[in-house]
Amino acid sequence: MVDLTQLMENEVFMAFASYAAIILLKMMFMSSATAFYRMTRKVFANPEDCTGFGKxxxxxxxxxxxxxxxxxxxxxxxxxxxxxxxxxxxxxxxLSGPDVSTAVTHFRIFLGARIYHTIAYLTPLPQPNRALAFLVGYGVTLSMAYRLLKKILYL
Known part of the structure; x- marks a missing residue:
């Protein structure tokens, strides 16, 4: 069983929780933005969504x-x-016990890449802006996966 007190004292976990909360809020904002634009532009994907505007x-x-x-x-x-x-x-x-500064660097780069990706997508900025932002974020996830597997396989 996981001891929550121990997790709350884990600096890496708390950093991850902070960055995860920020990135999830950003993702939630995108669904709200989609709904806002659908309503203000009266653009709907499903017939039942249009019924308030006539029959x-x-x-x-x-x-x-x-x-x-x-x-x-x-x-x-x-x-x-x-x-x-x-x-x-x-x-x-x-949870694999990475170095704090390395882990926080991963989290910060991913967050920055996703925010930049959204800006590049919505502005829109010319390519390769969006592609590079995607690759940086994807690379961060691959780097964490590699470090995790390396640690697990060499226990």
Whole structure:
């Protein structure tokens, strides 16, 4: 059984928890931004979402796509595809007892890369900005996975 008091005293775990909370809040913001743009631009993906704006053919005109809504939605989807693996590997990496400064560097770089990725996606900045931000974040997750497996395999 995991002793929560011990975890709360673990500097690496507390750093991970802080950065994980920030990155999850950022991801939650993206879903709120998607909903906001859908409502303000009256752009809906499902017929039942349009019923508040009329019935039949009138409601169907709101069943469409919009470039801005789709851009935010794709950025959010990209967050999900990258943040979930970071959190899973990150928690295991954190529990493996890594060096504090190395672990915090991993967490900071990942957070910075994901924030920059979102800015590059939504602005939009020219490529390779977004691609480089993605690769940096992905590289951080791979680095933590490598360090974790290296430690586990050489116990």
């Amino acid at each position: 039949g053919e009138i409601a169907k005109k709101y069943l469409r796509t919009d470039d801005r809504v789709e851009r935010i939605r794709r950025a959010h989807l990209n967050d999900i595809e990258n943040i979930v693996p970071f959190l899973g590997i990150g928690i295991l990496y954190t």
